Structures are given as C-alpha cells and as structure tokens.
Amino acid sequence: MEELGRKTVEEFRQTAKNSIIIVLENIRSAYNVGSVFRTADAFLVESIFICGYSAKPPHKEIKKTALGAEETVSWKHFKNATEALDELKRNKYKIFAVEQAENSYKLQEMDFNQDEKIAMVFGNEVTGVEQSTINSCDGCIEIPQWGMKHSLNIATAAGVVLWELVRNRVGSIKK
Numbered sequence: 711m712e713e714l715g716r717k718t719v720e721e722f723r724q725t726a727k728n729s730i731i732i733v734l735e736n737i738r739s740a741y742n743v744g745s746v747f748r749t750a751d752a753f754l755v756e757s758i759f760i761c762g763y764s765a766k767p768p769h770k771e772i773k774k775t776a777l778g779a780e781e782t783v784s785w786k787h788f789k790n791a792t793e794a795l796d797e798l799k800r801n802k803y804k805i806f807a808v809e810q811a812e813n814s815y816k817l818q819e820m821d822f823n824q825d826e827k828i829a830m831v832f833g834n835e836v837t838g839v840e841q842s843t844i845n846s847c848d849g850c851i852e853i854p855q856w857g858m859k860h861s862l863n864i865a866t867a868a869g870v871v872l873w874e875l876v877r878n879r880v881g882s883i884k885k
Contacts, residue, residue: 719778719781719782722751722782723782725754726754727754727755727756728753728754728755728756728875728876728879729756729825729826729827729828730753730755730756730827730828730829730830730872730875730876731755731756731757731758731759731798731803731827731828731829731830732746732750732755732757732758732759732829732830732832732868732872733758733759733761733791733794733795733798733805733829733830733831733832734746734758734759734760734761734764734832734864735761735762735764735791735831735832735833735834735839735840735843736761736762736763736764736833736834736837736840737764737765737832737833737834737835737864738763738834738835738836739771739835739864740765740769740770740771740772741771741772741774741775741865742775742835742863742864742865743760743764743765743766743769743771743772743776744769744771744772744773744774744775744776744779744780745775745776745865745868746758746832746864746865746868747767747772747775747776747779747780747783747785748775748776748777748779749865749868749869749872750779750783750868750872751776751779751782751783753872753873753875753876754876755783755872756784757783757784757785757786758783758784758785758786759785759786759787759788759794759797759798759829760785760786760787760788761787761788761789761790761791761793761794762788762789762790762791766785766787767780767781767785768780775865791831791840791843791846792842792843792846795829795831795843795846795847798829801827802827803827803828803829804822804826804827804828804829804848805828805829805830805831805846805847805848806828806829806830806831806847806848806849806850806851807830807831807833807839807843807844807847807849807850807851808830808831808832808833808839808850808851808852808853808867808868808871809831809833809838809839809844809850809851809852810838810850810852810860810861811844811850811852813849813850814849814850814851814852815849815850815851815852816851816852816854817851817852817853817854817870817871817874818854818874820851820874822875822878824878824879828875830851830868830871830872830875831843831847832864832867832868833864835863835864851871853867853870853871
C-alpha cells in the first residue's frame with residue numbers, strides 16, 4: 711500500500727477537496743450508493759448529500775462496495791432533495807441534474823472554472839431525477855451515448871461525470 715502512495719484516513723480528511731457535492735436522490739440500490747462513495751473518494755469530492763429513501767451509512771451493502779470510503783467521504787442525509795438543494799443554494803453552489811432532458815448541456819461541452827462550487831444530482835435508477843428537482847437546478851447535464859441503450863448505471867454515470875469535472879482540476883490538488 712505504501713508503494714501506491716495511499717493516504718491514511720486522517721490524511722484523506724485533511725487533504726484539500728474538489729468543490730463538488732454529489733446529490734443522490736432516491737437511489738434504490740445501496741450497492742450503487744456504496745460505489746458512488748468509492749468514486750467520490752477517488753476524485754476527492756467534498757461531500758455526498760443523500761436524499762429520500764436512498765440508503766445511508768452504516769449499511770452492509772454500502773460497506774461492501776464502498777470499501778471504506780463511507781468512512782472517509784463526508785456525507786449528510788436529507789429528508790428530500792429540496793432540503794439539500796436549499797442548502798446548496800445558500801452556499802452558492804451551481805446545481806445540475808445529470809439527466810437526459812430538453813435543452814440539456816452535453817457533458818463534454820461544459821466549461822467549469824476550477825474554483826466553482828458545483829453540485830451534481832443523480833436520480834433513481836428507473837425514474838431518474840424528479841421533475842421538481844430538475845426545476846430547482848441551474849440546468850441538466852447529459853452524458854452523450856451512441857449505442858442502443860441510452861442510460862447508464864448511476865454509479866457508472868457518476869464516475870464519468872466526476873472525471874470530466876475534475877480532470878482540469880487535477881493539477882490544483884496536492885497528492
């Protein structure tokens with residue numbers, strides 16, 4: 711592990727984070743929630759906001775896929791996404807739903823400033839982000855897809871979106 715340069719839990723907690731918050735709205739699978747924790751750890755995400763009936767730590771299935779990231783990544787639970795978005799707006803985050811929607815922005819065309827505070831909302835595996843939540847966002851971001859299927863697993867979508875958000879910030883994070 712030492713050769714990989716991995717941080718201890720305490721070192722991770724003290725490391726500067728990317729100003730990105732992930733909002734999980736009514737995610738059915740605790741395994742997906744755990745996978746998002748693991749991805750959030752990998753990309754030094756500031757926090758995860760867990761909303762509605764999404765599972766939250768401590769949870770056996772989250773623990774299985776998070777592999778300890780549920781202990782390192784900051785998280786907070788909200789009764790619903792409206793409460794989470796209200797807090798994000800008070801703290802001046804730009805909020806985007808990751809959703810295929812009319813007038814959505816293509817992920818690869820987004821140009822975020824390194825210092826911008828951004829929140830990304832990921833919705834239910836079947837029904838997506840609630841329309842009322844979309845209405846409260848600054849816009850929707852869509853991951854381009856060219857195959858027959860036009861949806862990705864939420865954990866996969868989170869990985870794609872987070873990489874696109876942090877790839878230009880990589881030089882600003884200390885290892």
